[in-house]
Amino acid sequence: MAPIARLDPAARAALPGILPGWSLIEGRDAIRRGFRFRDFSEAFGFMARVALLAEKHDHHPEWSNVWNRVEITLTTHDAGGLSERDVALARAIDALLGEGGG
Numbered sequence: 535m536a537p538i539a540r541l542d543p544a545a546r547a548a549l550p551g552i553l554p555g556w557s558l559i560e561g562r563d564a565i566r567r568g569f570r571f572r573d574f575s576e577a578f579g580f581m582a583r584v585a586l587l588a589e590k591h592d593h594h595p596e597w598s599n600v601w602n603r604v605e606i607t608l609t610t611h612d613a614g615g616l617s618e619r620d621v622a623l624a625r626a627i628d629a630l631l632g633e634g635g636g
């Protein structure tokens with residue numbers, strides 16, 4: 535299997551424009567976004583939908599949930615940092631919420 539390429543500097547610089555809701559994590563080649571819902575049921579429903587997306591992408595989040603909050607961190611373990619897989623999954627997650635348009 536071909537190795538997964540990490541994002542090059544130009545792709546990295548473009549991230550804020552492509553994924554405005556996501557932030558680069560200090561000291562780690564990863565992006566993070568926090569989500570807040572009405573209650574646990576809505577948060578967990580969102581997580582279930584993200585889980586299906588993750589399986590479809592064969593790319594899986596690091597995440598946590600506290601009642602109505604979900605925090606998702608994306609990085610590519612097989613690449614040792616950010617790759618296009620993270621960008622694709624982040625965009626798909628944003629699209630679940632009706633954001634990002636394409």
Ligand SMILES: C[C@H](O)[C@H](O)[C@H]1CNC2=NC(N)=NC(=O)C2=N1
Nearest residue numbers: 592593594595609610611612613
């Ligand atoms: C074998 C399988 O395709 C890999 O282990 C996938 C699974 N999900 C993954 N998810 C993430 N976030 N990074 C990976 O490198 C990764 N690799």
